[in-house]
Amino acid sequence: GENVEQHPSTLSVQEGDSAVIKCTYSDSASNYFPWYKQELGKRPQLIIDIRSNVGEKKDQRIAVTLNKTAKHFSLHITETQPEDSAVYFCAASMDFGNEKLTFGTGTRLTIIP
Amino acid sequence: DADVTQTPRNRITKTGKRIMLECSQTKGHDRMYWYRQDPGLGLRLIYYSFDVKDINKGEISDGYSVSRQAQAKFSLSLESAIPNQTALYFCATRGRMNTGELFFGEGSRLTVL
Numbered sequence: 001g002e003n004v005e006q007h008p009s010t011l012s013v014q015e016g017d018s019a020v021i022k023c024t025y026s027d028s029a030s031n032y033f034p035w036y037k038q039e040l041g042k043r044p045q046l047i048i049d050i051r052s053n054v055g056e057k058k059d060q061r062i063a064v065t066l067n068k069t070a071k072h073f074s075l076h077i078t079e080t081q082p083e084d085s086a087v088y089f090c091a092a093s094m095d096f097g098n099e100k101l102t103f104g105t106g107t108r109l110t111i112i113p
Numbered sequence: 114d115a116d117v118t119q120t121p122r123n124r125i126t127k128t129g130k131r132i133m134l135e136c137s138q139t140k141g142h143d144r145m146y147w148y149r150q151d152p153g154l155g156l157r158l159i160y161y162s163f164d165v166k167d168i169n170k171g172e173i174s175d176g177y178s179v180s181r182q183a184q185a186k187f188s189l190s191l192e193s194a195i196p197n198q199t200a201l202y203f204c205a206t207r208g209r210m211n212t213g214e215l216f217f218g219e220g221s222r223l224t225v226l
Contacts (some may be wrong), residue, residue, distance in 0.1 A: 001172075002144070004132045004155075006155075032213055036212060036215075042219070043203065043217040043218060043219050043220060044156070044203070044215075044217050045217070046123070046215065048214060049214075074220070089155055089156065095213075099144075099146075099158070099161050099169065099171075100158075100172075101213075101215070103155040103156040103157070104155055105153055105154055105155040106153075106155050106190070
């Protein structure tokens, strides 16, 4: 089955700097890659996703890039703000409707004021 | 607002006890899921259901059972709880086909002593 590795497990950045979280996946058939954000004590929420027919997707200060050849994808957050502090999870599956969505182990991002 | 509601939010129990976690949703979604979250392990799928008559095992179903009582209700049972089932449990829903987004409940923290 699919295996998703996520790095780093913790990340601290100065407010205003950029943060990058990286994930690799094992199943070359995977083509849907969402990112979820979980604030302390809250439920995970989808922040951005990408399908394999595109290499990059942006939404304001966040972007996701995908390299299908290397089987890795990354989350980029620019101009970080205190409210970006959270745990971020990447995930991978074969398509939107595939129930076998495999999550990474999470990255705890701390923004230092 | 349409939402996903879990009860109880916190529960402490003893080894060998039967426990039920309940989930109800007002989103009108057909697909419902139970995930388990452990520190450093991400989110792992326990069971999922496409409708009242369709129940499927996820990657870690041993020791758990589920019941889909109605389109809006999906409960998770631990027949005989053990300490390594101590975790944060999330129910989630997903709409049909055209979106991959999972909508999570607020979580149920279970401690088995």
